[in-house]
Amino acid sequence: MSDDQKLKDPQNPSGPVTVRNMTFHVDRDLCIGAATCVAIAPNTYIMDSEAKAIILDTADNDTDDALLDAARGCPTAAIIVQDKDGHQIFPQ
Numbered sequence: 254m255s256d257d258q259k260l261k262d263p264q265n266p267s268g269p270v271t272v273r274n275m276t277f278h279v280d281r282d283l284c285i286g287a288a289t290c291v292a293i294a295p296n297t298y299i300m301d302s303e304a305k306a307i308i309l310d311t312a313d314n315d316t317d318d319a320l321l322d323a324a325r326g327c328p329t330a331a332i333i334v335q336d337k338d339g340h341q342i343f344p345q
């Protein structure tokens with residue numbers, strides 16, 4: 254992580270964090286560091302020193318589609334997405 258990058262929630266690097274109408278959370282036990290999420294939503298995810306995905310405060314710069322595609326693209330379904338009412342959107 255470079256000096257100009259900040260976490261969305263420094264207390265909860267892997268979330269949950271809210272971006273617009275959705276909440277995102279990386280299950281660190283499931284994350285295997287494949288970095289697919291980083292490729293799909295580069296403003297949102299980077300890898301930490303333990304090779305787990307953490308969430309940047311620039312997540313708002315990725316589209317809802319990119320954020321959902323990143324969750325769908327995760328090989329272990331480690332990214333959990335909820336709507337604003339707390340209902341789980343992904344994984345279904």
Ligand code: SF4
Pocket residue numbers: 279283284285286287288289290291298305306326327328329330331332
């Ligand atoms: S795609 Fe999934 S397993 Fe890979 S780094 Fe992201 S959250 Fe972790």
